[in-house]
Amino acid sequence: MLLHDNPFWRFSLSLYHLKRIKDACLQLQDSSDANVNLLFFALWVSQQQLRFSPDWPQVFQQLENWHRDYTLPLRRQRRELKHLAEKADRHEHGPLHQMHEHITKAELLSEQQEQAVLYYYYQERMGLIPCEDKQAALIENLTACIQDPTKIDNEPLKVLLGVMLEEQDVDQATVKLREQIEKRFLRSQ
Template identity: 30%
Template structure:
């Protein structure tokens, strides 16, 4: 295998991806994040990214690169998810499973892009929770969900190793 291919593989199985797999399987985490996605139209990968960034003491930094990554979610992952959800109503056979795997691969590609963007971000002297809170506010802006009783703390609990 050439070095370039090896590096590309390593980017896909990066620390952020491994963190996400671990957190997502924790009790209640998947349901909480899926609810945030369905009810508030939030990007689960960005929520996981902010959780991972807080463990690295790095602040979320919206940028032009983040816009491109957001477009990846909208133009690639969402259509696959919508197809998978339509198929789920009909069958949970091999075609459904293939769509589910394709969606997961798209999510992993988005996470690889996020990981690459964050590699050179500086670390902060803030505590993990302060980094998390500041980053979530940057992502959500002034969204009312931040003020929903206990939501931010519950999200933080689900995203901490």
């Protein structure tokens, strides 16, 4: 059974309320189609000294299917409705604004479902393996979340790395992360 209110969900909410982290995640989402829930999961399991296993793409396929079939269409609808509501409704309680609010709530519920699935993976240790070095786990996990390094800059990466690392370690870790992402990208070409 999936737990929708779980430690991972609460961790994600606490991080997302921090403007710099929210902005970094949204930048990665918009520039490189990164899944913000997967980014948060990468951070969270790294803190638990876990990294994604080599078979994680197959294990996480249910999550990817949900993200593609439900979360992304709701996000697209929410964004479109926001612009339509701003143009068409004369006041904030018009029908398109109300519809936008409902779609926003549905998108949040869809993301909470994704997080519940990820928490289940964590509980069952599906797609995860122990890693003694939290920084190595963090870099490997975040590498798995970024598909195309040509579409991102280092600032959002530094923000995410800064969640777990000391300030003096962030620049060096960013270089390592960027190298790993580029290697993975070149292998996939």
